[in-house]
Amino acid sequence: MNAGYTLNRRGFLIRSLAAAGATAGAGMVPGLLAPRSAQAAGALVYSGFGGSYEQAIRAAVLDPYAQARGIALATATGGSDVAKVSSMVKAGRTEWDLLDAQGTTLAQFAANRLLEPIDPAIAASADVFDRSLITPHSIPWYQFSLNLFWNSEAISGELQSWADVWNVQKYPGKRAFSNLPWFSLEVALLADGVPKDKLYPLDVDRAFASLDRIKKHAVFLSASGLANAISAQEVVTGIVNLARLKAVQKAGVKVRYSWEQAVFDIQQLVVPKGAPNKENAFGAIAYSLQPDSQKRVLELLGYTPTLKPVLAGIDPKQAEDLPGTDATRHKGFYLNADWWGKNGAAVSRRWQDWLAA
Known part of the structure; x- marks a missing residue:
C-alpha cells in the first residue's frame, strides 16, 4: 500500500464508504436510529467520540457490519466517560452496547467491573501481534x-x-x-x-x-x-x-x-455490563478483527492494525511512519x-x- 495514496484519499474514502453504508441502510438495514429506538429494536448502539472519527469508524466497520447482519445502528458519544458508564451499569440501565476505549479507559472500566467478559471464541481466533495485550474484556483493535x-x-x-x-x-x-x-x-x-x-x-x-x-x-x-x-x-x-x-x-x-x-496506546471495542444487545456487540468486535476491517481503519484513519497478517502486508516504507510497527515501536513506549x-x-x-x- 502506498502511504501517499492512503493519506491523500482519506477524505474521499470516508465520504464514499459512508455513502455506501447509508445507501445499504436504506435497503436491507433499518438504518441509523436514535439510541433509545435502536435499543428497543434489538439493534446496536455504539458510543464513541463523534465527528469525523465516528464517520470513519462507521464507514470502516459499523455500517458494513450492520448491513451484513441486517440490523439497525445508532451512535452516541461519551463512551469513554467512566463516570457515566459506571452510573448506567450500577443503576441497571445500560443504554449502550459497544464502547470505544483506549488503554487507560479500558483499565478503569475493568477496575470498576463495568464490562462484560469477551466471548472466548473471539479471543481464541484473534491472530494479534501480541496476545499478552488480550484481556478478559477486550482484544486490541488498532494502535495509535x-x-x-x-x-x-x-x-x-x-x-x-x-x-x-x-x-x-x-x-x-x-x-x-x-x-x-x-x-x-x-x-x-x-x-x-x-x-x-x-x-x-x-x-x-x-x-x-x-x-x-x-x-x-x-x-x-x-x-x-x-x-x-x-x-x-x-x-x-x-x-x-x-x-x-x-x-x-x-x-x-x-x-x-x-x-x-x-x-x-491500544484501542479496544468493549461491551458494558447489561448491554441490551450484547450479542450484536460481540459480533461487531469479531467483525472489527477481520483483515478487511483493519485495512479500512488504516486507510481511513492512519491507525495501525493489530492482526499479524495485516501488519505483515503493510509496505515497509509506510510502516516507517506508523505507530507500533517494527520500525517505530522501539523508539517510543506503550x-x-x-x-x-x-x-x-x-x-x-x-x-x-x-x-x-
Whole structure:
C-alpha cells in the first residue's frame, strides 16, 4: 500500500464508504436510529467520540457490519466517560452496547467491573501481534500514537526529546499538551530525565514538579483543541495524536514530528455490563478483527492494525511512519494501562486541582 495514496484519499474514502453504508441502510438495514429506538429494536448502539472519527469508524466497520447482519445502528458519544458508564451499569440501565476505549479507559472500566467478559471464541481466533495485550474484556483493535511535534516555521532544526520541549530558552513559544493526566505525566518524567523503560510505576510527585516548570508556557487542551491550536499556529511544540497532526499537515500547516519518545496506546471495542444487545456487540468486535476491517481503519484513519497478517502486508516504507510497527515501536513506549487503572482516579483528582490552581 502506498502511504501517499492512503493519506491523500482519506477524505474521499470516508465520504464514499459512508455513502455506501447509508445507501445499504436504506435497503436491507433499518438504518441509523436514535439510541433509545435502536435499543428497543434489538439493534446496536455504539458510543464513541463523534465527528469525523465516528464517520470513519462507521464507514470502516459499523455500517458494513450492520448491513451484513441486517440490523439497525445508532451512535452516541461519551463512551469513554467512566463516570457515566459506571452510573448506567450500577443503576441497571445500560443504554449502550459497544464502547470505544483506549488503554487507560479500558483499565478503569475493568477496575470498576463495568464490562462484560469477551466471548472466548473471539479471543481464541484473534491472530494479534501480541496476545499478552488480550484481556478478559477486550482484544486490541488498532494502535495509535501521540508524538512530539513542532512548528517548523517557528523552530529551526529538529526536536529529539521531551527535554527539548521543556527548554523554553532555546525554543521559546507556547507548548500544547493533552488535558488528560495520562500522556502528560509520562512526557513530564521523560523531560526530567527518566528513561522510557523506567517510567512505571510513575513518580507522580516528580512528574508534577516537572509540569510546574512548564505550566506557564503551556496550554492543556482536548484532542480537537490541540489540533485547532496547531492549525492556528498558536503553539510551537507539544504533544498530539499523530493522525490529527497529519491532517493538519495536509491542510498546509508547517509542522513536523518525531518518533523519538512517542507514546503508543491500544484501542479496544468493549461491551458494558447489561448491554441490551450484547450479542450484536460481540459480533461487531469479531467483525472489527477481520483483515478487511483493519485495512479500512488504516486507510481511513492512519491507525495501525493489530492482526499479524495485516501488519505483515503493510509496505515497509509506510510502516516507517506508523505507530507500533517494527520500525517505530522501539523508539517510543506503550502506555501502562494497568498502572492507570489502579491509580487513575486519584491522579485525575490531583490533575484537575493542579490545572485549576
